[in-house]
Amino acid sequence: MRLLATTDSTALARAYRDNREHLAPWEPSRDDAFFTPAGQSEQISTHVAGLASGTEVPWVMTTEERIVGAITLTGIVRGPFLSAHVGYWVDARLQGQGVCSGALRAALLHARDELGLHRVQASVLPRNAPSRAVLDRAGFTVIGLAPSYLRIAGAWQDHLLYQRILT
Template sequence: MTATTSTLTGNVHLRVLRPSDAEPMRAAYHRNRDHLAPWEPDRAEEFFTAAGQGKVIASKLDLHAVGSEVPWVLVEEDRIIGAITLTGIVRGPFLSAHLGYWVDREVNGRGIGSAAIAFAVDFARQELGLHRLQAATLPHNTASQKILQRAGFHTIGLAPSYLKIAGTWQDHVLYQHILY
């Protein structure tokens, strides 16, 4: 798959995750640990170390190499300020993937998440030839829901006990974007 770098807004750009991102990812997750905790699975302490991030990155890059994931980071002035990923890429008659993302608490409200999602949608359509993207949010995550809706995603339903987030199985609102 194409190793893409793109300017999103101002001095924020997006690029594919690299093995050398272990320490910058550790720093980003450390800065945002409390901010992300309500929206993510419980994480082992190792996840918040450079070694732990190295393992996560290696796994993501293995999946990228076989075409089932595209992991990008959002970078501002050489500092990682978020991530966006297409996961579970399925070919054949489904031509679909899941979209997930997060943005650093310090840069929320600047349109970075919206720009990253718009980029990922275009990439999924143009570069991967996908027909559909899906995303899921907790019912009370109205900020992410608004961003997804502005990007062309539509609600397809409520999935009970969909993901184990912050230590409990939680319902999620499911969204899809039909790309063509």
């Protein structure tokens, strides 16, 4: 796992293309441009700007050969809240091998030790058993159900809200 770099557009586009069908049920609908290096360059610019402003920390999960996933702390809030949201995905070929669990552990340590956050939240579709298992293993607890929370795969869908208190 390493920070997302501005030079990752081609590799990240490839990773998203390789996993387009795998990720489609769990993510917003994407137009074809998203899966191109130019589309990823735009996305990366947004993430890098968030990193510079202190509102997010974007990482990619890698092997020696390629990008195999991403994990991002977003919506970082300071003051009395000291909170962030986490989102992640991993290549279909690596699901169930602990890649996301390891990345999430590292992200939580960074959130606590480097950012001084108190809480990290995640949202997940109730039927996404693999993602729910990752959160359960990382010590997250369900704090509620948000009806019609996010537009995923072209429809407003309910999400379970999870949190992990870090301090």
